[in-house]
Structure formats: C-alpha cells, structure tokens
Amino acid sequence: MTDNENNSKASRPLLQVTGLQVEFTTSAGPVRAVRDSSFTVYPGQWVAIVGESGSGKSTSAMSVIGLLPGTGHVTGGSIKLDGTEISHYTQKQFEQIRGKRIGLVPQDPMSNLNPVWRIGTQVKEAIVANGMDVKREKRSELAQKLADSEAEGHYHGSDDELFIGSSQLPDLMEESRKALLAAGKTEKQADEAMARFRDDWVPGSETRWRVREALIAEAVEADEAKRIATTYVTGATMDDRVAGLLTEAGLPDAAVRARQYPHEFSGGMRQRALIAIGLAARPELLIADEPTSALDVTVQKRILDHLHYLTESLGTAVLFITHDLGLAAERAQHIVVMYKGQVVESGPSLEVLQHPQHPYTKRLVAAAPSLASQRIISAKRRGDAETADESMDHKAASADTLEHAKTIIEVRDLVKEFKMPRRKEMFRAVDDVSFSVRRGTTCAIVGESGSGKSTVANMILHLLEPTSGTVLYRGQDTQGFDKKQLLDFRRHVQPVFQNPYGSLDPMYSIYRSIEEPLKIHGIGDKKSRLARVKELLDMVELPQSTMTRYPNELSGGQRQRIAIARAMALNPDVIVCDEAVSALDVLVQDQVLRLLNDLQAEKGLSYLFITHDLAVVRQIADDVVVMQHGKLVEHATTDEVFNNPKTQYTRDLLDAIPGGRLRLGLD
Amino acid sequence: MGRYLLRRVLQMIPVIIGTTLLIYALVFALPGDPVKAMFGEKPVNDAVAAQIRAEYNLDKPFIVQYLLFLKNALTLDFGNTFSGRPVIDVIGDAFPITIRLALMAFVFEGVFGVIFGIIAGLKKGKWYDSVILIVSLLLISVPTFVTGFVGQYLFGVKWQILPVTAGRNPGFIDLLLPACVLGSVSMAYIIRLTRTEVASNKTADYVRTARAKGMSNRKVTMRHILRNSLIPVVTYLGADLGSLMGGAMITERIFNIQGIGNTLWQGILRGEATLVVSIVTLLVFVFVVCNLVVDLLYAVLDPRIRYE
Structure with a gap:
C-alpha cells in the first residue's frame, strides 16, 4: 500500500460514533448505560475501548451492530458507518450490514457457539447468510x-x-x-x-x-x-472454504475439525472458530469484545497475534474491547477510555499510557497488572520496611534472608493419577512435584489450564488424596493426620476459590457465611462471634452493615472480600488462593491484591497463590513454581524467574503478559 | 451404543418383576373375598367356592400365586378372567382403543403445546403470552374429571357438536373430545416448558453470534432458538406417551370408552389379581420402552450426549 492511498483512505472514517446515548428500560424507569460516547475508527485501524465492567464499553460497541441486549436502545447521538447514519436502523436493515460489513468476535467462547450444530455448519451459516462466493476471495x-x-x-x-x-x-x-x-x-x-x-x-x-x-x-x-x-x-467448494476459513483462524486439521461439535473443542479452539465466523464475510470492521479474556495468557497471545496478522492482511479495522489497558496499548493504535458510560479520554495508545490526563485513566494505568507490576512490588517492600520492626516473621520475607525462613508447607514427590474413561493407562495430572512454602511469604504456582496446578492445591488442602508423595504441614505428614489433627489442620489452612459467585452459599446471609467456620470449630459464643465477624469485615474494608445482606446483592470484588474474611475467621497460617483474583476487573483485582498483601504484612500469613497470570505473580509472590503438563519446570524467587527465566516455557509465559514490553510514563 | 442398549433392556427385567410383585401384593391385600364378589348378592355354595378357589389358585399362599402367574406370563398365558375369557383376549380388545386415544391426545398436546409455547416464548411479556400462561395454569390446576364433565356438557349437551360418550367401537369423532381432555394437562405443561426454553434461548449468546453473522431473523429462530428449545420438549413428550396410556383411566370412565383404563378399573373392583397385574405389567412395559426411546432420542438430538 502506498502512502498516497493510505492518506486518501485515512481521510474518511469507517466508523464514526458521536455523542452516543443508550438506555435500558427497567421497571424502575430508564437506566442510562451510555451517556456520551464518541470514537472514530479509520479503515484498517485497531481502536481499543478500555474500561471496567459496567462502563458502557460493550454497550457502545453492540449498538454499532444493532445487538443491544434486552431492552437497550439508542436514545441519542449518531453512528455513521462509512458516512451513512445507521443508529436508527431497523433489525431488517441491520441484517444487511451484519457479517458483511461489521463482524463480531464475542467474549465467551464457551457460550457463543450453538452446542447442537457442528463447527463447520456454524461457519457455513455465516458464508451462506451473506451470499459469499465460496469459489473466490472477496477482494477488500x-x-x-x-x-x-x-x-x-x-x-x-x-x-x-x-x-x-x-x-x-x-x-x-x-x-x-x-x-x-x-x-x-x-x-x-x-x-x-x-x-x-x-x-x-x-x-x-x-x-x-x-x-x-x-x-x-x-x-x-x-x-x-x-x-x-x-x-x-x-x-x-463450500466445505473447502469452511476449512480454509478455520485454517486462516489458526485451527489445525480444519477439514476434520469442522465436522466436530463445540463440546469437542477447547476454549482456544472455539475462539478460533468464532474468529473464522467473524471474518467469514470479509467485513470492513470487526468488533472484538474481550475476545480472549476467558483464555489462558499464552493462548490469548497466540490468538491475538493471529487476529492481528489476519486483520492486517485483509485490511479489516478492529474495534477492540478490553478491560486491560496494557493489552489495549499493545494491540491498538488508538485508545478510548470509558468510565460510567462516558468517554473520559481518548488518544494514541502510547500517549494515553504515558500521559494519562483523567484521574480514572491514571488509576487504570496504575492498576493494570501487566503494566504496574514493578510498582506494586515496591509498594509491598515499602510496606515491609514499615512493619519490619513489629513483625519479625515478615522480615524474613525480604529477599536477602530467604534461607532463614522456616518452611510451613512442604510438598515432596507429589504424584496424582486419574483414571480416564475408556482408557487403560492412567492420566498423570501431577507428576513428581516437590517444593516448599516458607512462613510469611507468598508462593505462586503458575501454569496454563491443565497444568495440574489446581490439583496440587487440592492435595495440599487435603481435599484430594495423592497417588504417591507427601504433603508436610509444619513438618508433619498430612496423610497421617487423625480426625482431630485434620480438624486443626483445616483450621489453619484455608482456601479462597476462584469464582466468588459460586463459593458463597446464596441462601446464607453474609454474617452466616463468615460465622460458619467459627461455629463449626466451636469458637466463642454468639456475642463474641458477632464481634469477630464485625472485626473481620473491618479487616477486609467492608462496612459492618454488609452482614445482613446476601451474596447476590454484592459485586464480584465484594464477594471475594467476603470469601477472604471467611478464610481469615479462624486466624489461619496459610491461605490457598486458587485463581482468587482471575475473575475480577483490573481495578478490583488490584484492590484485592493490596488487601491480601496488607493482611500478610499484618498477620504474617503464608499464601499459596494458584494463577495462570504471571502479571499477578509479579505483584504478590516471593517464590514462583512454574508447572507444565503436570511437571514442575521451574522453581525460583520471583525476581529470578522474571529477570532470568531458565526454561523456554517460562519465557513464553512472560512473553504472553500483555503490554509487558511497554514502558510507562507514570510517577 | 449396543452395550448401552443391552444394559437398558436387561434393566427392564428387575423393574417389571418389582412392579408386578408390588401390584400383586396390593391387589391381594384388598379387602373382600373375590369369590363372594363374583356372585354378588347371591349366597355361595361352599363346595363351589372351594372349586373356584382351586381353579384360580386362590387357595394357595400369596407368593405361590405370584410365581404361578409369572411362570405363565412368560409363555404369554395370562390366565382367564373370572368370567372365563382369556385375559389376553380382554387386553387385545381394549388396548387398541386406548392406543388410539393416547395417540390422538399425544398429537393434540404436541402440536398445540409446542405452537402456543413458541408463540408465548417469542412474544414474552405481550398480552397473548399472558393469556396463554393463564389458560395453561387453569388447565394444570383443574382436575381431569372437571375438564371432562365441562367438555361433555358444553360440546355434547349444550352445543351438541360432539358425541357425549363413545360407543363400543369408537371412531375419530367419538374420541376427539376425550383425547383433548386427556391431553389438556400435558399440553399445559408443554406450553410452559416450551415457553421457558424459547424465552431463555432467545437471549443465549450463540443466538447473538448467529445474528451477528447477518442471518435473517427467521433463520436464527428456526435453526438456533427452536432447534435448541425443542430438545427437552421432545424428551418430555416421549416420556408422556407412557403416562397417557396409563392415565387414561379417568378419561375412559367419564366418556365410557372400553379401553384398558376402564378394564383395569373393573378388574380392581372385582379383585381380579390376574387381570389387574397383567394390565399393569403391560403398562409398565410400555412406560419403560417409551423411556428407553426417549433416552436414545436424546442422544440423537443433542450431540453432547453419547452412550457407551
């Protein structure tokens, strides 16, 4: 493409949204989800809309394609596609531009493919619906x-x-x-x-x-x-074209795979199928709504790389929606930041990242795990320095005195095998893993899904019996525990799980949820337990009035705080966090990590942190255990893993941190 | 698949033995002497009574009676009724009528249940959705005999469009009203099931993906909303066919249809263990087969389900 053409194309925006307003009709009256949203996408350009959930970023994008959920409707502003006003379009008119001119790659690969149709059939629908010629490429x-x-x-x-x-x-x-x-x-x-x-x-x-x-x-x-x-x-032929599209989206063995059903696909493969569907009719604009947020970081990187390559070679513009500023900055040329239904800032990516103007953008930059990891570590060290005098235990956490720290949990030659249906040989989920967690420090287990990291956590929690090997808690083999010892162990080793929506009983009030462990272990009377619950709520920085509420009235971040409060109720020594912040928005994630960090400094807690996200590890962990296919591939201090990774797999994981190579202009 | 089928067929054996044993025991435990019931008000000669008892094995202990029944049943000999007709003949007369009735009810509830359910689901919140919901609730809450008598009165007596009762060998017109009455409750359930499924699938993510492909609304509705919504409806319908046959007793009584339900009713009144148990065995068999067909159908409709 010559410069000349670039300019003539660039002069006319492909998509121009100005002063967009979107309302949802509810029984309590209209709710305005988008107040004032304006952004422009030029042909072939990647534009990212960044914001937390509820900021109106998805709603803005969906109104462009006429797919607002439920009662949502555009109440003001204008949406121009290639100069034509489309905000007042009927569904029939939208059918004409969907697929052909604007494609969509949705967020959750698990729910966005119809389970009863073959993958190939679903790709074919996109070709047929837009009357695409399968014999030849549609020229952009x-x-x-x-x-x-x-x-x-x-x-x-x-x-x-x-x-x-x-x-x-x-x-x-x-x-x-x-x-x-x-x-x-x-x-x-x-x-x-x-x-x-x-x-x-x-x-x-x-x-x-x-x-x-x-x-x-x-x-x-x-x-x-x-x-x-x-x-x-x-x-x-049609079948060739379907397989061709899937291959372009990075699916291996596409001709065979096209005959399979969605449930036979992994999340990453489904997302590739969705990309194939989104690009099937060669649209000029592709809306990618958090296309990889449900996937492992390494898969995420591969898929985004591929999407980038594809859209570049096809000349497709991309409207990229994400909550991660680092990811946005890495992928898009232009960033639009939305907050509470309004665009608060927009500009070239690096500009926004290095010189954020709006306070919200500044907070986002500070919280983005991929960008701010260095800073948070130093904040932690600052915290360490302040509390060093009071907490001898925690002093041990600083890197220089590592050797002297006492081991609280040790894992020796741990193996777990599962029986596979219809197979004779056993599946080794965990293969000879040994490491230890030092008192008052955080040890992170990192790996992709299927690496066996959660299985290790479950064995440490004594929720799963190891096939062989031992778990030592304070030097004692947990397998040998009798009932009383086990109860004591459970009291001191507490879990916090990934899904804050599933781990709290919806029928229990918050008070009951937090009080339950106290009750089970027969601690105190009613009055003292009430006092303790209040104290715990203070500890996790929630108002005491939260006690009478129910989980469905709380946000994800608040629920995770409750889960932490519940884990803290018994004054444990060790907390096992299984992807405890993965389901949370970046800002909330940042708050929860800080809370965990503060609690550690204050109580001398030890954390075992299971995560797939190395960026989070950087913020919270002292030691890192990297797992792949059930094996431990690397075990070192966080600094060592980040500065001097030993294995290729660890390097891949580090590479996959979005925006990891971007430099910040904050502070 | 083959092994699964074999396992399911073998599972039918304990189910049928268990149910027949239970029913046999219940009929045995009924108060009253079947021999006396046979003669009604007339006095019975002791010798005659003893002879009848011996003929029908009524003098033997319960478990022997049951085992004798089971032994004969294996050779398809279900014995005679007290009036002397072979049980197999009685069933042969009554069963086709019930099958006809059940199939008509089945078509009625399937067609109207699904159609109204889809309309209500697609137009959730509109006035006809509310009307359909209220009517279906009414049908569920009112017992069959009330619907039956009301229908009889309105269509048969007041407007005289349909026959009030069915005769010896009922035809399509005779069975129309009974079939609607019999299928009405299930229809109401199907309406509600279809409506819920359609309404929830309508907002499913994959439906949005389909729309984003540029597919027309009609195609999205057919291929993605209806196809997925009808899976649970079809399985419900399949299981319901069995219940329709067994549940025809009240309807057959109301409309005086000489089907299996009516025969069963008379058998219970007379304490004819052989007749009652034979019919129940047959119904259990139909029910179990229907359920097996449903399970197999489910695997065909939903690719996520595979049997080994």
Whole structure:
C-alpha cells in the first residue's frame, strides 16, 4: 500500500460514533448505560475501548451492530458507518450490514457457539447468510483499489482470486513438483519447497495468483507458473472454504475439525472458530469484545497475534474491547477510555499510557497488572520496611534472608493419577512435584489450564488424596493426620476459590457465611462471634452493615472480600488462593491484591497463590513454581524467574503478559 | 451404543418383576373375598367356592400365586378372567382403543403445546403470552374429571357438536373430545416448558453470534432458538406417551370408552389379581420402552450426549 492511498483512505472514517446515548428500560424507569460516547475508527485501524465492567464499553460497541441486549436502545447521538447514519436502523436493515460489513468476535467462547450444530455448519451459516462466493476471495476495497492502480501488477481480473479446491490439490502438487524439477532444482530442494507449499496451499484459502507468485518465487518460469495456476486452481467448494476459513483462524486439521461439535473443542479452539465466523464475510470492521479474556495468557497471545496478522492482511479495522489497558496499548493504535458510560479520554495508545490526563485513566494505568507490576512490588517492600520492626516473621520475607525462613508447607514427590474413561493407562495430572512454602511469604504456582496446578492445591488442602508423595504441614505428614489433627489442620489452612459467585452459599446471609467456620470449630459464643465477624469485615474494608445482606446483592470484588474474611475467621497460617483474583476487573483485582498483601504484612500469613497470570505473580509472590503438563519446570524467587527465566516455557509465559514490553510514563 | 442398549433392556427385567410383585401384593391385600364378589348378592355354595378357589389358585399362599402367574406370563398365558375369557383376549380388545386415544391426545398436546409455547416464548411479556400462561395454569390446576364433565356438557349437551360418550367401537369423532381432555394437562405443561426454553434461548449468546453473522431473523429462530428449545420438549413428550396410556383411566370412565383404563378399573373392583397385574405389567412395559426411546432420542438430538 502506498502512502498516497493510505492518506486518501485515512481521510474518511469507517466508523464514526458521536455523542452516543443508550438506555435500558427497567421497571424502575430508564437506566442510562451510555451517556456520551464518541470514537472514530479509520479503515484498517485497531481502536481499543478500555474500561471496567459496567462502563458502557460493550454497550457502545453492540449498538454499532444493532445487538443491544434486552431492552437497550439508542436514545441519542449518531453512528455513521462509512458516512451513512445507521443508529436508527431497523433489525431488517441491520441484517444487511451484519457479517458483511461489521463482524463480531464475542467474549465467551464457551457460550457463543450453538452446542447442537457442528463447527463447520456454524461457519457455513455465516458464508451462506451473506451470499459469499465460496469459489473466490472477496477482494477488500483496499485490494480492489490497489488492483485498479496497478493494473499491470499481480492482478489479472477476478479469476486470480479463485481458491484452491481440495479435489485439485493433489494434481496441483504433482505438477508443481515437476515444474520445480524442470526449473533445475535438485530433488532435495524440490522436496523442501513442496513441504512449504503443503503448509501454505490450503484449499479454500489460498488463491490462484498467490500460487503463481509462490511458484515464480521458486524460480519456475512465469508462463509455466501461470499455466499451472490457471489449470489447477479453479475454485473451492463450500466445505473447502469452511476449512480454509478455520485454517486462516489458526485451527489445525480444519477439514476434520469442522465436522466436530463445540463440546469437542477447547476454549482456544472455539475462539478460533468464532474468529473464522467473524471474518467469514470479509467485513470492513470487526468488533472484538474481550475476545480472549476467558483464555489462558499464552493462548490469548497466540490468538491475538493471529487476529492481528489476519486483520492486517485483509485490511479489516478492529474495534477492540478490553478491560486491560496494557493489552489495549499493545494491540491498538488508538485508545478510548470509558468510565460510567462516558468517554473520559481518548488518544494514541502510547500517549494515553504515558500521559494519562483523567484521574480514572491514571488509576487504570496504575492498576493494570501487566503494566504496574514493578510498582506494586515496591509498594509491598515499602510496606515491609514499615512493619519490619513489629513483625519479625515478615522480615524474613525480604529477599536477602530467604534461607532463614522456616518452611510451613512442604510438598515432596507429589504424584496424582486419574483414571480416564475408556482408557487403560492412567492420566498423570501431577507428576513428581516437590517444593516448599516458607512462613510469611507468598508462593505462586503458575501454569496454563491443565497444568495440574489446581490439583496440587487440592492435595495440599487435603481435599484430594495423592497417588504417591507427601504433603508436610509444619513438618508433619498430612496423610497421617487423625480426625482431630485434620480438624486443626483445616483450621489453619484455608482456601479462597476462584469464582466468588459460586463459593458463597446464596441462601446464607453474609454474617452466616463468615460465622460458619467459627461455629463449626466451636469458637466463642454468639456475642463474641458477632464481634469477630464485625472485626473481620473491618479487616477486609467492608462496612459492618454488609452482614445482613446476601451474596447476590454484592459485586464480584465484594464477594471475594467476603470469601477472604471467611478464610481469615479462624486466624489461619496459610491461605490457598486458587485463581482468587482471575475473575475480577483490573481495578478490583488490584484492590484485592493490596488487601491480601496488607493482611500478610499484618498477620504474617503464608499464601499459596494458584494463577495462570504471571502479571499477578509479579505483584504478590516471593517464590514462583512454574508447572507444565503436570511437571514442575521451574522453581525460583520471583525476581529470578522474571529477570532470568531458565526454561523456554517460562519465557513464553512472560512473553504472553500483555503490554509487558511497554514502558510507562507514570510517577 | 449396543452395550448401552443391552444394559437398558436387561434393566427392564428387575423393574417389571418389582412392579408386578408390588401390584400383586396390593391387589391381594384388598379387602373382600373375590369369590363372594363374583356372585354378588347371591349366597355361595361352599363346595363351589372351594372349586373356584382351586381353579384360580386362590387357595394357595400369596407368593405361590405370584410365581404361578409369572411362570405363565412368560409363555404369554395370562390366565382367564373370572368370567372365563382369556385375559389376553380382554387386553387385545381394549388396548387398541386406548392406543388410539393416547395417540390422538399425544398429537393434540404436541402440536398445540409446542405452537402456543413458541408463540408465548417469542412474544414474552405481550398480552397473548399472558393469556396463554393463564389458560395453561387453569388447565394444570383443574382436575381431569372437571375438564371432562365441562367438555361433555358444553360440546355434547349444550352445543351438541360432539358425541357425549363413545360407543363400543369408537371412531375419530367419538374420541376427539376425550383425547383433548386427556391431553389438556400435558399440553399445559408443554406450553410452559416450551415457553421457558424459547424465552431463555432467545437471549443465549450463540443466538447473538448467529445474528451477528447477518442471518435473517427467521433463520436464527428456526435453526438456533427452536432447534435448541425443542430438545427437552421432545424428551418430555416421549416420556408422556407412557403416562397417557396409563392415565387414561379417568378419561375412559367419564366418556365410557372400553379401553384398558376402564378394564383395569373393573378388574380392581372385582379383585381380579390376574387381570389387574397383567394390565399393569403391560403398562409398565410400555412406560419403560417409551423411556428407553426417549433416552436414545436424546442422544440423537443433542450431540453432547453419547452412550457407551
């Protein structure tokens, strides 16, 4: 693309939203979800809308495509798509632009595919609904212009955009091999080139002119290359195209996979299928609504990289919605920050990141785990320095005196095997893992889902019996505990789980939830327990009036505080946090981490922190255990892991932290 | 799949033995002497009574009677009724009528239940949704015999459109009103089930994804909302077919249909253990088979379910 064209395209916005207002009708009257939202997306540009949940970022994006949930409707402002006002469009009119002009990659890959239809069928729907020609690539407007201006260049009419068909592929390969040998390549060279072709020439995705270019690049004569491409690349079938789209979205074995159902796919694979669906009709604009927030960091990075590559090669603009400022800054050229239904700040990514103007943006920058990790560690050290005199235990936590710290939990050669249905051999979820947690420190276990980290946590909590190996608590083997010892152990080792919505009984008042452990262990009488609950609520910085409320009346962050208060009720030594902050918004996550940090400094608690997010580890942990496929691959202090990672896997995990390489201008 | 089927079929054996034993015991425990009941008000000669007892094995202990019944049942010999007809003939006369009635009720509740349910679900909150909801609630709360008598009075007596009762060999018209009455309660349940399913699927994430593809509203509704909503409805309908056959007793009494329900009723009155147990065995069998079909159907409809 020449500069000239870039400018002429850039002068006209693809999407222009000005002063958008969206209201939801409720029984209590209208609720305004978006008050004043304005942003502009230029062709081929990535624009990120950043904000916490409830800020109106998704609502703004959904009104662009006419898919507001429930009673939502646009009450003011304007939405212009390529100069045409669409805010007043009826559903029928929206059907005309959905898919074709604006695509959507939704947030949760688990619920966004219909469980009863095959993946391929669901991709096919997107092709059929928009009347896409499966034989040839739809040329984007940009490519069209390019073709017009360079009539002598690559393009020779629209037949050049015909796809490879799977039925012609074997002949194409054979002819190409002959041509390579004829062009003077050795057998070995030809085989190497063919291996590349085999990877590149995906039926239903690669086009005639690209085959020709590829052959010419391998020194095949232009006329011969043209003959082969014209004879053997004559268009794909629907099935080829479906597989081609899925391959483009990064799904391996797409032709086979297309015949499977969503439940046979992992989260990452489903998200790829959704990307294929979103891009099936080659829209000019793609709305990506937190497309990877439900996925592991490493998968997240791979998928976003791929999406970036795809949209770039197709010239698709992306409206990227996320709550993570670091992620936004890394991916988008332009950032729009929304807060309480209003756009509070917008500008070029680095500008917003390095010179945030609005106080809310400043808070976001400070809280983004990926960006602010360094700072929070230092805040922790500051905390350590202040409390060092009072808490001898905690002094031990500082890096220099590591060796002297006493071990509170030790895990030796831990193995856990599960029986697989229909399989003879056992599945090793945890494979010979040994590490220890020092008193008053935080040890983090990091890994992707399926790495066995939660299984380790459950064995430490004595909720799961190890196949072999031992868990030592204060030097005693927990397997050998009798009933009384076990009760005592449970009292001192408390869990906080991932899902703050599921781990509190909805029928229990907050008071009852926090009081329950006290009651079970027969501590105090009614009056003293009430006092203790009040004290605990103070500790987690919630008002005492929260006591009479029920979990469904509280936000996710508040619930997680309750879960922490409940875990703290018995004055434990160890708290096992299983993805305790993963489900929370960045700002809330930051608050909860700080709370945990303060409690540790105050009470000398030891934490075992299970997470998939290394950014969080940086903020809270002293030691890190990295797990992969059930094995421990690295065990060192946090600084060492971050500054000097030993294994490739750890480096991959570090790379996957969004915005990890961005530099900040805060402070 | 084959092994699953075999296991399910084998499971039917203890179910059928258990239910027949229970029913046999209950009929045995009924107060009154069946031989005396046979003669009504007339005095019975002791010798004759003893002979009858011996003929029908009534003089033997309970468990022997049951085992004799089971042994004969295996050879499809269900014995004779007290009036001397083979039980198998009595069932052969009555069962086709009940099947006809149950199938008509089944079609009625399936068609109208699903249609009204879909309308209510798609237009949740509109006035016809409320009307459909109220009517279905009414049908659920009013007992069948009330619906039956009201229907009889309105359609048969007042407006005289449909026959009041069915005769010996009832045809389609004769069974129309009974079938509607029989299917009304289930229809109301199907309406509510369909409505809830449609209303919740309507806002499902994958429906939004489908809309975002640019699919027309009609196609989204057919392929994504209805297809998914009807899975639980179909399984409910399947299981209900069994209940319709067994539950026809009241309806058959009201409309004087000589079906299996009526025959069963008379058998209970007369304390005819063989007749009652034979019919119940048959109904249990139908019920178990229906349930098996439903489970297999479920696997066909929902790809997430696979049997080993």
